[in-house]
Amino acid sequence: MTIIHNRPLDDIAETAPTIAGNAFTRAFSGGSLWRLIGMLVLILILGFLTIYPLAMLLYGSLHSTPPGMAGEFNLNGYRSIMTTQNLIVLANTIGISLAKTIPSLTIAVFLAWIVARTDTPFRGTLEVLITLPFFIPPILTAMAWGMLANPQVGVINMVWRWATGATDPLVNIYSYGGVIWHMCQYSIPFLFLFMVDAFRAMDPSLEESSRMCGASRWTTFRKITLLLMLPVLTSSFMLSFIKGIETFESALFFGLPAGIKVITTDIYESINHRATPDYQYATSLSFAIMGLMFLLVIWQWWMLRGKSFQTVTGKGFRPSVMELGPWRWVTFAFCVLFFFITVVLPIGQLMLGSFFRFFGFYTYDMLTLEHYRAVFANSEFWRAVRNTMVLGLLGATATMALGAIVAYISVRTRWRGRNLVDSMAWLPWMMPGMVLGVGFLWAFAMLPGPIPIYGTIWALLLAYIALGTPVSVRVMTGAYHQLSYDLEECSRVHGASWFQTMWRIMVALAWPAFAVGWVLTFFGIMRELSASILLYSVGSETLAVVLMKLWANGNAEQVSVIGLMMMLLVIVFRWVQLSFIKSRISKL
Amino acid sequence: MTINTSMTSAIQKASAIQKWSRRVFMAAAGSLAISAAAGLPAFAQDAEWQKLIDAGKKEGSLVLYTALVGQPSTKQIAEAFTKQYGISVEVLEARASEIRERVRVEQAAGRFAADVMFTSEGQTMLYDKEDKSVDPLPVTPNSQKIGDKFKLKVPMASVMTIPYGIMINTGLVKPADEPKSWKDIADPKWQGKILSDDPRAIGAGYLWFFSTYDKIGEDYVKKVANQKLVFTRDQRESQRRTARGEYSIYMPVIMTDFSDLKGLPVKFIIPEEGVPYVLYGNVMLKKAPHPNAAKLYLDFMQGPVVQKIYASLGYGPVLPGMTEGLPADVKAISEAKLYGTTDTTRQNEMLAKSKDIFK
Numbered sequence: 001m002t003i004i005h006n007r008p009l010d011d012i013a014e015t016a017p018t019i020a021g022n023a024f025t026r027a028f029s030g031g032s033l034w035r036l037i038g039m040l041v042l043i044l045i046l047g048f049l050t051i052y053p054l055a056m057l058l059y060g061s062l063h064s065t066p067p068g069m070a071g072e073f074n075l076n077g078y079r080s081i082m083t084t085q086n087l088i089v090l091a092n093t094i095g096i097s098l099a100k101t102i103p104s105l106t107i108a109v110f111l112a113w114i115v116a117r118t119d120t121p122f123r124g125t126l127e128v129l130i131t132l133p134f135f136i137p138p139i140l141t142a143m144a145w146g147m148l149a150n151p152q153v154g155v156i157n158m159v160w161r162w163a164t165g166a167t168d169p170l171v172n173i174y175s176y177g178g179v180i181w182h183m184c185q186y187s188i189p190f191l192f193l194f195m196v197d198a199f200r201a202m203d204p205s206l207e208e209s210s211r212m213c214g215a216s217r218w219t220t221f222r223k224i225t226l227l228l229m230l231p232v233l234t235s236s237f238m239l240s241f242i243k244g245i246e247t248f249e250s251a252l253f254f255g256l257p258a259g260i261k262v263i264t265t266d267i268y269e270s271i272n273h274r275a276t277p278d279y280q281y282a283t284s285l286s287f288a289i290m291g292l293m294f295l296l297v298i299w300q301w302w303m304l305r306g307k308s309f310q311t312v313t314g315k316g317f318r319p320s321v322m323e324l325g326p327w328r329w330v331t332f333a334f335c336v337l338f339f340f341i342t343v344v345l346p347i348g349q350l351m352l353g354s355f356f357r358f359f360g361f362y363t364y365d366m367l368t369l370e371h372y373r374a375v376f377a378n379s380e381f382w383r384a385v386r387n388t389m390v391l392g393l394l395g396a397t398a399t400m401a402l403g404a405i406v407a408y409i410s411v412r413t414r415w416r417g418r419n420l421v422d423s424m425a426w427l428p429w430m431m432p433g434m435v436l437g438v439g440f441l442w443a444f445a446m447l448p449g450p451i452p453i454y455g456t457i458w459a460l461l462l463a464y465i466a467l468g469t470p471v472s473v474r475v476m477t478g479a480y481h482q483l484s485y486d487l488e489e490c491s492r493v494h495g496a497s498w499f500q501t502m503w504r505i506m507v508a509l510a511w512p513a514f515a516v517g518w519v520l521t522f523f524g525i526m527r528e529l530s531a532s533i534l535l536y537s538v539g540s541e542t543l544a545v546v547l548m549k550l551w552a553n554g555n556a557e558q559v560s561v562i563g564l565m566m567m568l569l570v571i572v573f574r575w576v577q578l579s580f581i582k583s584r585i586s587k588l
Numbered sequence: 589m590t591i592n593t594s595m596t597s598a599i600q601k602a603s604a605i606q607k608w609s610r611r612v613f614m615a616a617a618g619s620l621a622i623s624a625a626a627g628l629p630a631f632a633q634d635a636e637w638q639k640l641i642d643a644g645k646k647e648g649s650l651v652l653y654t655a656l657v658g659q660p661s662t663k664q665i666a667e668a669f670t671k672q673y674g675i676s677v678e679v680l681e682a683r684a685s686e687i688r689e690r691v692r693v694e695q696a697a698g699r700f701a702a703d704v705m706f707t708s709e710g711q712t713m714l715y716d717k718e719d720k721s722v723d724p725l726p727v728t729p730n731s732q733k734i735g736d737k738f739k740l741k742v743p744m745a746s747v748m749t750i751p752y753g754i755m756i757n758t759g760l761v762k763p764a765d766e767p768k769s770w771k772d773i774a775d776p777k778w779q780g781k782i783l784s785d786d787p788r789a790i791g792a793g794y795l796w797f798f799s800t801y802d803k804i805g806e807d808y809v810k811k812v813a814n815q816k817l818v819f820t821r822d823q824r825e826s827q828r829r830t831a832r833g834e835y836s837i838y839m840p841v842i843m844t845d846f847s848d849l850k851g852l853p854v855k856f857i858i859p860e861e862g863v864p865y866v867l868y869g870n871v872m873l874k875k876a877p878h879p880n881a882a883k884l885y886l887d888f889m890q891g892p893v894v895q896k897i898y899a900s901l902g903y904g905p906v907l908p909g910m911t912e913g914l915p916a917d918v919k920a921i922s923e924a925k926l927y928g929t930t931d932t933t934r935q936n937e938m939l940a941k942s943k944d945i946f947k
Contacts (some may be wrong), residue, residue, distance in 0.1 A: 066689070068696025069719075153833040174818075227934060255785065257818045272685045273789030275935030278716060358852055360832045366851070438689065445693040454694075455701060535684050538678040539703075540652065549681060551656030554824030554848055 041418050044404065046424040049466035054427060055440035060438075061283035067442050074550040077284030086266070093262040093281065095175070096251075097244030101181040106238055107184075108191035111335065114194075115443055116199035119321045120331045122320060124582075126575045127196065130335060134189035135523050135570040137547060138349075140563045141185055143556060144346035146253070147360055149173035159217070162342070174257045175323050182250040185342055185547070187240045193520060194471075197512040198232040198478050199225075204322075215574070232478040233378055234300045239429065239474055242293050246432040263289060264432050271434065290430040297426055301419075347567070350560040359556055379563070381546055388526055388543040391457065395464040395524040402433040402465065404471025404507075410473075411480040429470035436467070437530035443537065456536045463531040467522040475520070479513035515577045519579070593635050614904075637729060641673065644880035649676045651878070652885070653691065653852045654706040655684040656868060661897060662706075667935075668897070669888050684711055690774045691867045692719045695874060704885055709867040712744040713932040724870040728887035730907070735815040738906040744869040747894070749904035751863035752792055752840035756829060760836040769860040770800050772900030774811040775837065783826055783835040790935070790942045793819070796840040799864040799928030799941050800832035813945050830854065839862060843921045844902035858920060865904065 061078070065071030090436060111130060113122045124573045133141060150157050151169035160170035172178065206228065226233065238584065248264040267285055270278045320397040324331060353359035357366040373439060375381055403425070410422035428436060445456040453459050487509070491501040507514070529544040536545055545560070550558050649670075654662055658681070680702070682690065688711060694701055705715070705722075715722045725731070725743045738746035767773055773782065785793030801809050810881075818835065820826045827845060830838040831852040833910055843863060846856040870889055876882045888894060893911035895905040898913060904923040911922045930938070 022741070066692070068693055146825070146829065147832065150829070150834050152835070252821065257820060269789055272683070273791065275790065275939060276718060276934065277685050358831070358849075359828060361852065441690065441693055445697045445699065448699075449698060454697070454699065463687065533682050534690060536680075538680050545681075549658035552683075552824070553660070554827070554845060555658075556828065585759065 028528050035415065037302050037494075039077040039415065039421075042409070042421055043417065043424070045402070045404070046421055046469075048428040049462060049469065050424050053466070054431065055435065056442040057283045057431070057435060057439040058138040058287065060279050064280065066279045067446055077280035078235075078288070080281055081285045083286060089261050089263055089266060090289075091321060092246055092260070093264075094181075096180060096260075096262060097233070097241050097247075099176075100180045100187060100244050100547055101237060103182050104187040104191055104240060105233070107338070108188050108236070109229075109233070110187070110193060111192050111197045111338065112196040114331045114335060117202075117225075118328060118331055120325050120328045120335065121334075121372055122332065124578065126335045126339065127578065128571060129343060130339050131189040131193055131574070132347065132567055132570065133185050135567055135587075136195070136347065136525075136563050137527055137544075137559070137566075138182070138186065139253070139551060140251060140350055140556075140560055141346045142182060142253040142283055143171050143359070145178070145182060145185075147349055149178065149507050160213075174254050176255075176260060177256075178254040178259070179250045179260060182254060182495070183244060185246050186247075186347070187243070191240055191518070193234050193516055194236050195232050196217065196480075197227070197516055198229060201479070201509075202228060202481050206501065207322075214432045219308045224375075224452040231304055231481040234303055235478060237470065238296050238300060241295070242429055245289060245293070245466045248432070248434070264434070267432055267435060271438070279438065282438075286431055286435045288425075289432075294423075294426075294429040297423065327504070347564075351564060354560045354564060356557075359560075371555075374555075374564075375558050375561045378546075380541060381543075383539070384541045384543045384546040387457065387540055390526045391542065392522045393461055395461055395468065395519045395525045399463075399465045399468035399472045399521045400476075403469055403517065404476045404514065406469070406473045407476035407480050411477055412483075412485075422477075425473040425498065427470075428466050433528075435465075437463075437532075440466070440531050441534040452536075457537075457540045459535040459537075459541065460532060460540065463535055464525045464528060465502075467528060467531065468524055471520055471524065474518045475513050475517035476510060479510040483509055506549065510525050515580070519573055519577065523570065555563045601844055611815050623825055632731075640848040640883060643698075643726065644878070645674055645676065646883040647878040647881045649678060649878060650704065650881040650885055651678050651680070651705050652706065653680050653682075653687050653702045653703045653873075655682070655687050655708065656706055657681045657683060657710065661806055661901060665889070665894050665897060668744075668893055669885060672888065673881075673891070675878075675884065675907050677885070684708070688714065688719070691721050691873060700873070700875040702873050704883040705871045705873055706747070706868065707868065709740065709742060709744055709746075710930055710932040710935075712740075712869070712871050716742055722875055723874050723876070725872065725881045726886065728731045728890070730887045730890035732904040734890055735908055738867065738869075739868075740869075745870050745890060746866075746867055746896040746906045747889045748869075748906060749865040749867050749926060751843040751858075751865050751902070751904060751921060751926075752795060753843045753859055753863050753921075753924070754857040755830060755838045755841035756855050756857060757830050757833055757853055758855050760833060767837065767859075769855065770796075770804065771808065771861075773837070774815070776809060777817075778815055778837060780816045780818075781836040782815055782817050783830055783838045784817040784819055785823060785826070785840060786821050787946055788938070788939070789817075790822065791821065792823060792840050792842070793941070793944060795896070795930055796865045797932045797946075798938055799897060801938070801941070802821045803861065803928055814927070817946070819946075827854070834864055835904060843924070846902065848919070848923065856921070859926045859927075862925035864927050865929050867929060870891075 040218050060066050062073050062075070063071050064074055064076065075319060092222070113556065114120050115127045120126075146154075149157065149171045151157060151172040153173070154169070154171070154173070156171055157169040158168060202225070207220050207224050210224045211217070215223065246264055247262075251260060251262040251265050252268065254260075255265065263285065267282045270282045270285075280469070349359070351361065353365060354371055356362055357368050357370070388568070406425045410418045431439065440459070444459045444462070447453055455461065487505045488501055489504050492498075496504065527545055527549055528542075531542050532542045536542060543566075545561060547559050550562075625687070652662075652666070656662065662679055662681070666679060670676055680687075687705070687707075691702060691705065693713065702910060707715070712722070722743050725745055728745075730746060731739075734746060740746060754770075754773070757764060763775070767775070767778075785791055785795035787793035797809060800812075820829075822846070826838050827841060827849060829835065830856045831849065841856060843856055843858065865883070870886050872879070872882055872886065890907060892907065892910065894908040895910040899905045899910040899922045900918060902918050904922055904926065905911065911919050914922065
């Protein structure tokens, strides 16, 4: 009673339409001061993690010299990016990104549906296996695909020539197709992981009603399944599309020989391959891109405004699967084919190569375990493993906690400032990694002396949290969109405290999404190089830095050994996580 | 209190050493002949040097930044240095542009973390002229013994040269057809068969462009541009691609990599004209926290121990007489005639030219 009594009027008006007194709001409505302080703290944290480094970059784009050097404010950076050539490169980049995002999303949706909603055989195993390429450093899959599909002596082309007697190659990885294919290799598993739990958490009764009312399977899929998935799908699209604009390795590796230019290779060149690094140009170009990307975020808000996507309600949540009959062998075959092409081919190369002195020279006398021995005997590697594990465990947990809070506020409350925190959490995703890395360097190094962040492991941790937040927020947003408010209500009505409600409902039901987000973030941290190389200090090397050093010195085989070990770790993580989810769901 | 006192004494010592360096430099520049004749200053120098050694040992450690990424020799040298002086070396590696920006920002923010930077002559010019992040070089016993060619105007204590040449796939190129010189690369028979480091961006390809453009001429470079070169920016992976038979020739290749590729069907060729090269050395960073250890390290890197390590890997030493007793193939690379290198002051002009020629 008191709680209701104390609620300010405008607050009731604000929360009235969709949320009518959910547990969280009510619990906090008694102390709107505390709520205000909480929001302010959150905004401060996000501000430090995202706005502060971006502000340093903005300074860099508006100033003739980078921070700490005498110079003047001018718009030369922005002026210099306004060229016809850049416009062509931009169009090219957008084209490439669309060309990879659309097929990736389609395939990922299909795979997620197969794994989560059908009775396809071995789908549990397939769920782990088809995501493996995502966790391998891109440079390794690039090398593997270079060996498989180069036009001269690529394995695929050799087999093709031998089988058909043709002289022309079947595939050429050094082409637009190659660049897009290599990007898909990462975006399909990423999107799959991102979406699969949303598919799993969907109440099948909605689909069943549609079928009962006479809709065909296809119509049901389109009008019910896809529509309910709209928040997840639009988020997926945006995450993938924006990442596609910023992807760099594929374009550098496969695009450069074919003369394909994208925005990020241009930025890379302006920092690394000019007489003096042109940070003003690089940052200006990045901000221009960021502006364009933000339009997408606004588009998503507009799409999702005022709609409800709750599928997990208090009423008999019963995740069941569709029985496909003989068709289940078709879906199974699709998964196996996908697994063979995207996992067995490239990773098989890496695995095979790691046992020979040189990749691609598979003769008996070249057989060796020296690469494994070298890696295991490398003390720097073990130090990096320790550092990376600590950073990964802490970083992924902190990032997911932050992401869950931001997502909760943005999706399940009508608090003032919720859009602000949501958009702040998007920001790091829209800045190409190599530029954002420089932003963190400037930001942390320029902090006043007594704040001991730069040169410590904290600098890395904070950068990783900032870099991971966009994904964590998107993952949790998708999950919270699906939870019905009556669950919170019900818990409160039955006398659970606010914290119990949060724990039992908001955490326990969103747990699978949290776990997936955690794995994505953890391995994101493991792979991150752009910021790491600028922030690590003596003794705090990360695995990515060690991999870079080995690669730079031509130890591709050792890099593969480490890549394979990372993959093993993924299998363990995912297996634990999936068995946990299964035991949870069966208990529900 | 104790800390304060020891810090003050360290600072006093540091400034004493700086004075010493200046004094020795004056002596070296001005009256080397006279003092050598007198014989006394050599003894005085020894005493001063001993003082510096003691001060360096007291500092106990050294922070080295290096732009030469992933080289096992870095660790080997650091260990040798620790063995000689008891001073530990902490190494931070990153690529040239990354490590330069780190030093610049650290210094701008008043964080003087690093003592020595191992980098190229071209980068040193930028550190010196643009960032103003380096101190003048000290004169040390070994710094006077290196070849005159390697005594530079920029404040870098030269250590070694990285030589670049031509690599061929022996399965695709018959011995009779092997290119012997840079000029042979322009032969039309190689059209479409050459994998090349990208000459349009700072790196090995650009180094080749710069030196051959200067020494052979624009016509030659244009002829090579007509060869339909395929560009790459990953030097080590490109060697492997050539070894696997994707291309007949890869150029320019880091000659010292030959030992890593033993057993593969490739051959490293020292072009008749000579090898374009990058000169690497150490710079003293401003307000180095361990200035005396840094000076010892600079000296050590120019001394016979390190010079022999580099020579044995095929790099060109700056101290004469270091290649004796090496296996013939290593010796040939280590002693290869130096052809040309890049000039930082002309970089914008030359990059534009390269982009124009290699569209």
